[in-house]
Amino acid sequence: MLRSVxxxxxxxxxxxxxxxxxxxxxxxxxAAGTTTLRVLFSAIVLTVMARPWKTKIPIKSWxxxxxxxxxxxxxxxxxxxxxxxxxxxxxxxxEFVGPLGVSLYYSRKKIDLLWIGLALLxxxxxxxxxxxxxxxxxxxxxxxxxxxxxxxxxxxIFGRKAAQAGPGLTVTAWGMWFAVLxxxxxxxxxxxxxxxxxxxxxxxxxxxLLSSTIPYALEMQALKKIxxxxxxxxxxxxxxxxxxxxxxxxxxxxxxxxxxxxxxVAIASAGSARSSQQNSK
Numbered sequence: 001m002l003r004s005v006x007x008x009x010x011x012x013x014x015x016x017x018x019x020x021x022x023x024x025x026x027x028x029x030x031a032a033g034t035t036t037l038r039v040l041f042s043a044i045v046l047t048v049m050a051r052p053w054k055t056k057i058p059i060k061s062w063x064x065x066x067x068x069x070x071x072x073x074x075x076x077x078x079x080x081x082x083x084x085x086x087x088x089x090x091x092x093x094x095e096f097v098g099p100l101g102v103s104l105y106y107s108r109k110k111i112d113l114l115w116i117g118l119a120l121l122x123x124x125x126x127x128x129x130x131x132x133x134x135x136x137x138x139x140x141x142x143x144x145x146x147x148x149x150x151x152x153x154x155x156x157i158f159g160r161k162a163a164q165a166g167p168g169l170t171v172t173a174w175g176m177w178f179a180v181l182x183x184x185x186x187x188x189x190x191x192x193x194x195x196x197x198x199x200x201x202x203x204x205x206x207x208x209l210l211s212s213t214i215p216y217a218l219e220m221q222a223l224k225k226i227x228x229x230x231x232x233x234x235x236x237x238x239x240x241x242x243x244x245x246x247x248x249x250x251x252x253x254x255x256x257x258x259x260x261x262x263x264x265v266a267i268a269s270a271g272s273a274r275s276s277q278q279n280s281k
Contacts, residue, residue, distance in 0.1 A: 001225055001226060001230075003225075004221070004222040004223075004224070004225045004226040005222070005226065005230075005234065007218045007219075007221050007222040008218070008219065008222040008226065008231065008234050008235075009234075009237075010218055011214070011215035011216075011218035011219050011222065012215070012234075012235070012237065012238050012241050013241060013245070014210050014211075014214045014215045014218070015210070015211055015215045015238070016088065016092070016238070016241050016242045016245040016246075017210055017245055017249070018206075018207050018208075018209075018210030018211030018212075018215075019079075019083065019088055019092075019211060019242065019245070020088060020245050020246060020249040020250050021203065021206060021207050021210065021249075022034050022038065022080060022083070022207045022211070023080075023083050023084075023088065023250060024249075024250070025200065025203060025204065025207065026080075026083070026084055028194065028197075028200060029191060029194045029195070029197075029200050029204065030187075030190055030191035030194050031077070031080040031081045031083065031084050032077060032080075032081070032183070032186040032187045032189075032190040032191050033187050033190070033191030033194045033195045034080055034204065034207065035073075035076050035077045035080045035183045035186075035187060036180075036183050036184050036186070036187025036188070036191070036195060037187075037195060037200075037201065037204035037205075037207075037208070038076065038204060038207045038208045038211060038212070039072075039073055039076060039176060039179045039180050039183050039208075040180050040184070040208075041201075041204060041205045041207075041208035041209075042176050042179075042208040042211075042212040042213060043173065043176035043177050043179070043180050045208065045209065045212075045213050046169065046172055046173040046176050046212075046213065047173050047176075047177075049169060049173070049213075050167070050169040050170045050172070050173040052169075052170040052171075052173040052174050055166045055167060055170045056166075057165050057166055057170075057171075057174070058165060061162070061164070061165035061166075064158055064161045064162045064165070065162045065165060065171060065174050065175055065178065066178045067154070067158045067162075068155065068158035068159050068161075068162040068171075068175045068178070069174070069175035069176060069177065069178025069179045069181070069182065070178050070179065070181070070182045071151045071152075071154040071155040071158055072151075072155050072175055072176070072178075072179040072182075073178065073179030073180065073181070073182030073183045074148075074151040074182055074183075075095075075098075075148050075151035075152045075154075075155055076148075076179065076183065077182070077183045077186060078144050078145075078147045078148035078151060079091065079095055079144075079145065079148040081144045082094070082095075082141045082142075082144035082145035082148060083141075084141070085138035085140055085141025085144070086137050086138055086141035086142065086145065087243075087246050087250070087252040087254060087258075088242045088243070088245060088246035088250060088252060089239055089240070089242040089243025089244075089245075089246045089247075089252070089254060089262055090126060090137065090145070090243075090254070090258060090261070090262065091141070091145045091148075091242075092238055092239045092242035092243075093122060093126075093239035093242075093243075093261065093262040093265040093266065094123065094126065094142060094145035094146050094148075094149060094265070095145050095146075095148045095149040095152055096149065096236075096238070096239060096265050096266075096269050097119060097123070097146060097149040097150075097265070098148070098149030098150055098151070098152030098153035098154075098155075098156070099149075099152055099153060099156055099235075099269070100115070100119055100265070100268055100269050100272050101149075101153050102153045102156050102157060103232070103269075103272040103273055103275070104116060104272050104275075107272065107275045109275050111271070111275055112272065112275055114271065115267075115268040115269075115271045115272045115275065116268070118264045118265070118267055118268035118271070119264065119265055119268040119269075121261075121264045122260075122261040122262065122263075122264035122265040122268070123146075123261070123265075125257050125258070125260055125261040125264070126142060126258065126261045127139075127142065128142075135255045135258070137258075159175075162175060168220070172216065176212075232270075232273025232274070233270045233273050233274060235269070235273070236266045236267070236269035236270035236273060237266065238266075239262045239265055239266045239269075240262065240263075240266055243259075243262055
């Protein structure tokens, strides 16, 4: 199990390092352009790996696969747009409201009121009531991160249904192509000239590998031996890992109150994950 835990930690560090690398691309590629290339390269790599055309997908399943992919694309685009305006760790913490909400919806236990309260505390602490403060966060960035969390929640809901349509890698590959459809119009509209700069493609490919392909493969290996409850609780570490990555690679410093907010959301996520798994037994 220790190996699985290490693999999961490596997957989370890979995702967040990929996000920090993407943020460094924004000045030259734009958030929409970076999202478009990341999703496109991810779709190509997953297609090569899965060869999804070899698996027959029931006609009735294509709708949910499309919704799964469109949610994935919207989540990535909104998250990168949020990253343009607020620190990585805070964006990840706010985005976690999505999966947290899904877990709480399916659990509905009294203890969940505590997790809801902690999550709300974290969000309220981050809202810039005093816009003149030097540490005030961009309100639009907060809204974009919460919107990304909403689509993350939809991605989880549709992903559970889409998983029944065929092998996981096959469904993910097809879903990623629908994600390409969701983000490409924005990338072409806002950052078409930047996207066409071939010299930026290798870094965009690295972002795709670090943010999608590598962590997906590591998580699949970890899930073979790690309990679902442990997986859910460990995933709640991601806001803290994102904050650390943001500090190391982006020089993003959080205030004490912002750390409290990130911790509140992380604890709420861990608590809801345990509650949800206990409820499903």
